Amino acid sequence: MNNYRPVIHAVELTKSLPLGKTVVHALRGVNMDIFPGEMVGIVGPSGSGKSTLLGVIGGLDSPTSGRIEIDGIDITRMSEDRLTEIRNEKIGFVFQFFNLIPTLTALENVVLPIQFARKARVSPNRRAKELLTMLGLSDRMHHRPAELSGGQQQRVAIARALANNPPLLLADEPTGNLDSESGRLVFETLRQVRHEVGTTIVIVTHDPNLAAQTDRVLTLIDGRIVNGVLR
């Protein structure tokens, strides 16, 4: 794996957040390299900095110090405009609460980011249908989120995250709001995506059984990675 340029290269990332009159040190020097095609699990107790880390990796939040490169591009001090471009091009996000637009159908939810990116020669409708079909939702395309189960909604959210074929998918507790069977299916879907599309996936999870099925588990405690064992 180490012959490749990492998709994520993080050096001594820190993030300090003001909390009333004090400061919370959410990240205290995180170093990580994640390589193309890897599926990496991030575990750790509540409050250990997992969401903060994903936000900094994904350019939703800037670090207090340290450096973060995505696909060879240093995004640490990037302007908000350029960062938006990088996010649209390189990063798909999946969250615990699916964040679909309730008034749009599954298909329309996936079409939206493709139309937004306006890449030449891609039919948004066709691309969205292909993705939903790949994720087993061909018979649910015209349903609105409220007409879908939690697991189905999360698979629509995964299709939306993959809409513009990003090299990197970041998932913050994507099964956290699902029963265990639906959660298992959503996790299977992510493994399928990694296998069929080759997307690099970083998944934060509370579920040790799911984490055990990734290539590598990073454990975060008090804002630091305390292991990084290759299995």
Ligand SMILES: Nc1ncnc2c1ncn2[C@@H]1O[C@H](COP(=O)(O)OP(=O)(O)O)[C@@H](O)[C@H]1O
């Ligand atoms: N916007 C914020 N303002 C202040 N403190 C925050 C903020 N977001 C997170 N924190 C704190 O940073 C630490 C890490 O939080 P978080 O990254 O959400 O942890 P996790 O996702 O592992 O549960 C926690 O102590 C949390 O209370």
Ligand SMILES: [Mg+2]
């Ligand atoms: Mg969190």
